[in-house]
Amino acid sequence: MMRALIQTDFYFEGQRSVYHGKVRDVYDINDDLLVMVATDRISAFDVILPKGIPFKGQVLNQIAAKFLDATRDICPNWKLATPDPMVTVGLKCEGFRVEMIIRGILTGSAWRDYKKGVREICGVKLPDGMRENERFPEPIITPTTKADEGHDMNISKEEIIRQGIVSAEDYSVMEDYTRKLFARGQEMAAQRGLILVDTKYEFGKRDGQVYLIDEIHTPDSSRYFYADGYEEMFEKGLPQRQLSKEFVRQWLIDHDFMNEPGQTVPEMTDDYVKSVSERYIELYEHIVGETFQKAEDDEDIALRIEKNVKNYLKGV
Numbered sequence: 246m247m248r249a250l251i252q253t254d255f256y257f258e259g260q261r262s263v264y265h266g267k268v269r270d271v272y273d274i275n276d277d278l279l280v281m282v283a284t285d286r287i288s289a290f291d292v293i294l295p296k297g298i299p300f301k302g303q304v305l306n307q308i309a310a311k312f313l314d315a316t317r318d319i320c321p322n323w324k325l326a327t328p329d330p331m332v333t334v335g336l337k338c339e340g341f342r343v344e345m346i347i348r349g350i351l352t353g354s355a356w357r358d359y360k361k362g363v364r365e366i367c368g369v370k371l372p373d374g375m376r377e378n379e380r381f382p383e384p385i386i387t388p389t390t391k392a393d394e395g396h397d398m399n400i401s402k403e404e405i406i407r408q409g410i411v412s413a414e415d416y417s418v419m420e421d422y423t424r425k426l427f428a429r430g431q432e433m434a435a436q437r438g439l440i441l442v443d444t445k446y447e448f449g450k451r452d453g454q455v456y457l458i459d460e461i462h463t464p465d466s467s468r469y470f471y472a473d474g475y476e477e478m479f480e481k482g483l484p485q486r487q488l489s490k491e492f493v494r495q496w497l498i499d500h501d502f503m504n505e506p507g508q509t510v511p512e513m514t515d516d517y518v519k520s521v522s523e524r525y526i527e528l529y530e531h532i533v534g535e536t537f538q539k540a541e542d543d544e545d546i547a548l549r550i551e552k553n554v555k556n557y558l559k560g561v
Contacts, residue, residue, distance in 0.1 A: 247522070249285035249297030250331065250546045257558055267293055268302075268465065273337065278561070279323070280554055281333045283309075283460075287521070289494050290504035296513045302331040303540055304525045309333065309460035311533055316429050320422045322457040323449070328557035329550045330540040338449025338456045341411050342391045343400070345423045348443040349384045349431065351375050353468060353491060355443075368401030378470075378479050384427055386420060391447070418455045419448050430462045437531055439488065440475060442468040464489050464528045488528040493521060 252270075255263075259275040267288040272280040283306040285297035310333060313324040323335035348355060355366060356377050364371050367387040388405060389397035402420070406413045423446050434441040444467035447459040460466055468489035478485055497503065500511035526537045541549070 247299035247519075248546060249299045249518075250282075250302060250550075251284060251286050251297040253282050253284065253547060253550070255280075255282075255547075255551055255554070257554060259558070267291075268305075274558065277337055278325070278558075279335055279337045280558075281335070282550060283331050283333075287490075287493065289490065289497055290502070292504050292510065294493075294513060295510060296518050298518060298525065299522045300537075300539060301522065301525050304529045304537070305460055305463045305465055306331050306333055308463045308529055308532060312430065312433075312462040313457070315433065316426055316457070316461070319425045319429060320457050321454060323459075326557060329553035331546070332550055332554055334554070334557060335458075336451055336456065338451040338458050340391075340447060340449040340458060341415070341419070343405055343411055343419075344389045344391050344397060344445045344447055345419055346387045346389060346443065346445045347384050347423050347427045348387060349381060349427070350440070350442045350470070351379050351381065352377060352442060352485075355387070367399050368403055376479070376482070378475075378485050384424065386423055415450070415455060419446075422446070422448070422455070422457065426457070426461065430467070433462075434469060434532065435472065437534055438472050439531060440470040440472050442470055442487075442489075444468070462532070464525060469528065469532065488524070488531060492524060 255272060257272055257274060257280060261273040261276055264271045268284055268286045270282045270284060274280060283302035285299060285301045287294050287298050287301060306327065307330060310324065310327045313322045316322070323338055324333055325335045327333050351359060358366065359371060359375065364373065369385045369387060388400055388402065390400050390410070391397060402416060405411050406416055411419070426446060427441070427444060430441045430444060441462065444462060446457060446461060449456050449458045468491060469487060471486040475485060497511065502508045502510055529537045
């Protein structure tokens with residue numbers, strides 16, 4: 246079985262702290278830079294699953310790096326360098342406690358709510374009579390509050406501003422960036438025969454300026470459909486062919502797990518883990534348009550990362 250990086254415990258010169266998230270470990274260097282390690286952990290329904298997915302961290306890190314570089318003309322972002330296939334180093338920003346979710350198609354959790362009769366999400370009113378996987382007349386923004394633990398909560402633009410979570414001025418900038426970034430992502434996806442269905446963006450502030458932070462347009466933060474056959478499957482009410490983490494959520498649902506009381510995570514066999522790894526690589530090759538080059542598997546992943554990051558930081 247291929248190896249996976251599921252935990253890190255580095256110490257870099259100038260390190261002030263480390264934050265171990267659901268899938269990424271973030272090292273603070275001198276309160277100025279962040280070293281973000283994309284591990285091979287995988288989470289769903291706010292639970293870290295028991296096995297890591299080989300090459301998942303590399304896939305996410307390299308897709309995010311590509312899109313951060315390709316959208317730098319739209320807004321400034323935190324990325325400075327990718328010294329290792331699984332690492333991005335960038336500027337430390339004061340993150341806003343909001344995730345900007347934008348949806349072009351009614352699917353996933355929004356569809357599950359809509360099917361139950363919900364006709365307003367985050368202050369956005371939805372028309373009656375919509376069907377699963379139907380395009381919205383124009384993309385809708387449905388923000389959530391960003392939780393350190395547990396579920397993120399839906400919230401309206403008006404509540405965000407009223408509660409002082411984000412100022413009206415900063416929210417306006419984030420909203421503008423969100424729509425422009427999504428449009429760019431859709432254009433790039435279309436060039437590869439894909440539809441960028443929905444995604445999320447996180448923003449922060451540094452020296453009075455709003456920055457795009459974190460990963461963007463990865464299968465952990467986005468949903469993609471294959472463009473070929475979309476209309477036909479929609480008309481027939483058939484499930485769409487998609488590239489996203491939704492297939493992991495669906496597998497868990499099919500095995501009676503949605504992180505509800507009394508439920509246990511189903512067993513992840515080596516064959517299943519391998520299939521998930523292959524799906525991540527498939528998305529990389531589709532959205533990037535290049536063959537995925539696996540990082541060397543004959544060396545200790547953690548030692549490789551430590552060496553590459555230390556070499557980079559020496560030159561900063």
